Amino acid sequence: MSRAGRWVSLAFGLVAASGSLAAPLPPVPDVRFAGPPTLMFDPAHDGCDGNDVPDAPARVFRRADGVLVMFGLHYTNHPLIGPKLDGLKIECRSALLAHGNPDPAAYDDRSWIAATWTRDGRAVDALVHHEFQANEHPGRCRFPGYMQCWFNTVLGVHSADGGRSFIKGDAPVVASAPFRQEVGQGRHRGFFNPSNIVSDGLFFYALASTTGWDGQEGGVCLFRTDRPDVPGSWRAFDGTGFTARFGDPYRGAASRDARCSTIAPFPAPVGSLVRQRGSGVWFAVFQASADANRFPVGGFYVATSRDLLHWSEPRLLLAGATNYDDPCRAGGRLLAYPALIDPDARGRNFDDVGPRATLLFASLRVDGCTITSDRTLLGRPVDLAIQR
Incomplete structure (x- = not known):
């Protein structure tokens, strides 16, 4: 540069x-x-x-071998690949499997690859739009509706093979509401739908939405990290700096005092x-x-x-x-x-x-x-x- x-x-x-x-x-x-x-x-x-x-919105990156990879389909996460944008074909293999796990602490329910970033076309970091669809799990939500039982979290996953397969680590949370999923939540909760990841040369950024809660306005917040391969390193802009951490409420990393400034x-x-x-x-x-x-x-x-x-x-x-x-x-x-x-x-x-x-x-x-x-x-x- x-x-x-x-x-x-x-x-x-x-x-x-x-x-x-x-x-x-x-x-x-x-x-x-x-x-x-x-x-x-x-x-x-x-x-x-x-x-x-x-x-989901289309996300594209170029692998080390020059092939383009696009994500943006359903939670089966089948990629579209090819030599150019108007010549992509689907591959019938999942790059990220989720298993409909009824435990919200496992972060293993419906998962969409929502953003990708790679330096070299081999190691690829991704943000995941994760939905715990509590209405699909008996006893997890007292309401019948999807939106009344929807608990969202943004996760981080990693690929070492050019995006062919992604692995979720032991501490995957990028952004979560500072409380656990509740049987009586009654409305959509959490962080969801991250934008693509971009960089200014020093840091990496993504926008993510939140429904808000008591003390947190609903809207879109800007997140930043210098380590996209470390999910817990992302911090949201709080109005003066990138200090707000929205950690995992199931592992003692959540703070009710964290606030992000909506944009x-x-x-x-x-x-x-x-x-x-x-x-x-x-x-x-x-x-x-x-x-x-x-x-x-x-x-x-x-x-x-x-x-x-x-x-x-x-x-x-x-x-x-x-x-x-x-x-x-x-x-x-x-x-x-x-x-x-x-x-x-x-x-x-x-x-x-x-x-x-x-x-x-x-x-x-x-x-x-x-x-x-x-x-x-x-x-x-x-x-x-x-x-x-």
Whole structure:
């Protein structure tokens, strides 16, 4: 890295760590489609089984042998692999098996590989969206509904074989609510849906959502580590520094005093983060339901930042009902799981973009009021710019 590049990274680290420097003003995004959507993956023709449906934002990295690996399907965690982004094929083997364990302390219920990071294409660290679906385990929840019994935790796992298989260690928790899953919880609880992992050259970052609890606001929080291979090393930004630790409540590592500062303008999980080559600006893509405030219509939005903490007002990229909306009113299909990926990214983890990227997203068919497993993965070119 050049001296100038090191200074930019150092300055970013100082701003994020201490808030002692003036916050950089976020630029205004200027994003627009540069072509029609194309079909990237159709489970009906290309899947291994009924679980191979888009169910998370796409994550891509380049293995040491040059092959691309993508995760973003269901909890069976079958990867898509191939020589280029528009030539990926599914492999009918699970890279991470979870066993529906009825013990919430085992963190071995439904697990999605939600983010990956590799330095060399061989050793790969990943963040896992883990759901303890207590409604599926007799005696674990007194309510019948999925959302009333849903307890989420972000876990860390590791692969030593280029992402072919991942192992969960003895201390896997990256972020947990500071209390244990309760039979009478009555609502969605915990941390969930991490973004992809990005790096400024000094540290590694990811955004993760929380439903909140007494003393903790619900929203999106920024996490940081210098050791992505150590799950317990992640700390959340608390408003002044990266000091908030959300450890394992089953192993005495949880603190009720930990708080993270939620970040505007994100109303819900961020689909992906990418940094633009040349400008150094971060772009975040996410979905939102219509409201009376920032989001006049539902759909995919984009916001920009210079430091990952202070973000622009969102700009609409694609209007439409999302899987955050009432499916009974969707009228056919929903949008979900947006991610920006540059097929010509220079980094092994596809966290950088040029002036153009591909928006990968899922289209979900609705039958009456039910979101079905009839889903496809689409790609559409997007021009990314900022208003100077």
